[in-house]
Amino acid sequence: MAVSQKSLLASVPTQLFIGGEWRDSLSAQTFPVHDPATGGVLTEVADATIADGTLALDAAVAAQQDWATTPPRERGEILRRAFELITERADEFALLMTLEMGKPVAEARGEVAYGAEFFRWFSEEAVRIHGRYAVNPAGGSRLLTMNKPVGPAFMITPWNFPLAMGTRKIGPAIAAGCTMVMKPASETPLTMLALAALLTEAGLPDGVLNVITTSDTASVSEPIIRDPRLRKLTFTGSTAVGKLLVEQSAEQLLRVSMELGGNAPFLVFDDADVDAAVEGAMLAKMRNIGEACTSANRFLVHESVAEEFAAALARRMGALTVGKGTKAGVEVGPLITDKARDGVHELVTDAVDRGARVLTGGEKVAGRGHFYAPTVLTEVPADARLLREEIFGPVAPVTTFADEDEAVRLANDTEYGLVAYAYTRDLGRVIRVSEALEFGMVGVNTGIVSNAAAPFGGVKHSGFGREGGFEGIHEYLETTYVSLNP
Numbered sequence: 001m002a003v004s005q006k007s008l009l010a011s012v013p014t015q016l017f018i019g020g021e022w023r024d025s026l027s028a029q030t031f032p033v034h035d036p037a038t039g040g041v042l043t044e045v046a047d048a049t050i051a052d053g054t055l056a057l058d059a060a061v062a063a064q065q066d067w068a069t070t071p072p073r074e075r076g077e078i079l080r081r082a083f084e085l086i087t088e089r090a091d092e093f094a095l096l097m098t099l100e101m102g103k104p105v106a107e108a109r110g111e112v113a114y115g116a117e118f119f120r121w122f123s124e125e126a127v128r129i130h131g132r133y134a135v136n137p138a139g140g141s142r143l144l145t146m147n148k149p150v151g152p153a154f155m156i157t158p159w160n161f162p163l164a165m166g167t168r169k170i171g172p173a174i175a176a177g178c179t180m181v182m183k184p185a186s187e188t189p190l191t192m193l194a195l196a197a198l199l200t201e202a203g204l205p206d207g208v209l210n211v212i213t214t215s216d217t218a219s220v221s222e223p224i225i226r227d228p229r230l231r232k233l234t235f236t237g238s239t240a241v242g243k244l245l246v247e248q249s250a251e252q253l254l255r256v257s258m259e260l261g262g263n264a265p266f267l268v269f270d271d272a273d274v275d276a277a278v279e280g281a282m283l284a285k286m287r288n289i290g291e292a293c294t295s296a297n298r299f300l301v302h303e304s305v306a307e308e309f310a311a312a313l314a315r316r317m318g319a320l321t322v323g324k325g326t327k328a329g330v331e332v333g334p335l336i337t338d339k340a341r342d343g344v345h346e347l348v349t350d351a352v353d354r355g356a357r358v359l360t361g362g363e364k365v366a367g368r369g370h371f372y373a374p375t376v377l378t379e380v381p382a383d384a385r386l387l388r389e390e391i392f393g394p395v396a397p398v399t400t401f402a403d404e405d406e407a408v409r410l411a412n413d414t415e416y417g418l419v420a421y422a423y424t425r426d427l428g429r430v431i432r433v434s435e436a437l438e439f440g441m442v443g444v445n446t447g448i449v450s451n452a453a454a455p456f457g458g459v460k461h462s463g464f465g466r467e468g469g470f471e472g473i474h475e476y477l478e479t480t481y482v483s484l485n486p
């Protein structure tokens with residue numbers, strides 16, 4: 001690693017970023033950022049007050065008009081430069097994420113590449129914003145549409161992908177010509193602060209991106225969401241908080257995007273390549289220590305291959321190296337907090353109490369940090385809580401189905417609808433199942449679906465709106481229709 005932990009932490013800003021200036025909270029208070037692998041404090045960051053939040057929105061509002069009229073090519077080039085700078089500094093960003101979030105450095109590098117890709121994708125989309133021209137079907141007038149930036153946006157992101165969950169919002173907002181106030185998760189503010197500094201270096205004008213960090217998100221966010229000058233709210237996080245924010249956003253009838261929780265089914269049909277399915281399952285389950293909204297939460301396997309699949313998965317999961325993400329060879333880092341680990345263990349205990357069998361894991365790893373042993377459970381009864389709730393940890397419950405209809409019925413039997421995975425070699429089945437699954441995304445013979453060029457998002461309690469793809473920029477654009485009488 002080219003950079004030491006100490007010099008990296010010393011280089012990351014820890015203040016609020018408002019109107020192009022770094023400054024302390026008006027209260028002068030700070031709050032600690034922890035290393036989940038040790039429980040130790042990495043550094044302290046500014047603890048924004050409600051008044052700081054208002055100042056950040058003031059700055060975004062003041063910058064909006066000029067930013068909206070900046071040539072699209074200029075906005076695209078800022079994003080392109082930022083993409084290149086992130087790529088150059090991939091090691092630093094990866095280490096920073098490992099320190100504050102815990103994921104192994106190799107995985108953090110994967111997130112840097114994935115996160116940076118949103119800037120490259122939207123640098124190319126910035127110059128492809130256009131409307132339509134049509135002749136009135138009845139003749140006479142002409143019908144024109146034009147796309148305009150929706151206006152100042154408030155962005156709230158979670159701790160599990162500190163970079164990518166930010167770039168997925170900031171990229172399209174910059175491309176569309178929106179200014180913004182960004183509030184990263186209080187567990188992982190450092191990556192976002194480093195990104196704000198990088199965007200300034202890439203030429204982003206003052207006030208376009210404002211970053212506030214706070215230990216009291218609920219109090220600081222609500223006045224921003226209720227402020228009539230705000231035009232857009234975009235949130236990635238839990239369904240419970242998402243619902244609360246939708247309620248708050250009703251007052252100003254804000255444009256809203258919600259990327260919420262998931263309960264992904266992972267279907268393995270009897271015609272699947274079981275080895276490939278196990279490989280895909282490792283990715284879909286273990287990426288990000290299982291702390292991803294896209295994590296496979298329920299393995300639904302045809303009864304003829306379930307035993308083979310579960311045994312192979314348990315062998316692979318049991319052989320993973322658990323430890324500090326900065327250590328070479330480590331494949332599974334700590335969970336974000338002790339509370340999160342307690343929650344995962346509670347779900348496992350509940351399943352076992354109801355009759356599930358532990359093939360591997362099933363326990364906390366002793367010692368410092370919040371580590372949990374990769375776990376595979378079989379014979380999981382239908383009423384086990386972990387089939388209903390997001391596990392958010394390295395735990396794979398395996399259950400069975402008898403035929404395609406039952407597989408789809410079980411897969412859809414959840415309030416969530418973010419992503420589903422299916423392993424099958426039958427093309428007809430791929431189409432039938434993809435049509436029948438009530439999910440925003442379907443991975444067929446793959447354990448990873450995320451891609452900057454594709455529309456990421458869910459249905460039902462997983463939210464609404466799409467990030468990435470051609471769709472992503474439309475979350476930040478309004479349509480004006482002009483009826484023109486020539």
Ligand code: NAD
Pocket residue numbers: 156157158159160161165183184185186217218221222236237238239241242244245258259260261262292293294390418458462
């Ligand atoms: P969370 O909802 O607790 O927090 C998310 C963000 O909301 C954080 O910045 C937090 O500080 C803020 N927040 C918390 N309470 C708030 C309040 N009352 N008002 C305003 N903001 C508030 O979620 P988390 O634990 O950080 O993240 C995990 C969740 O995020 C999981 O449910 C996961 O599935 C979901 N997630 C979804 C996606 C997606 O794209 N669909 C991606 C990643 C994570």
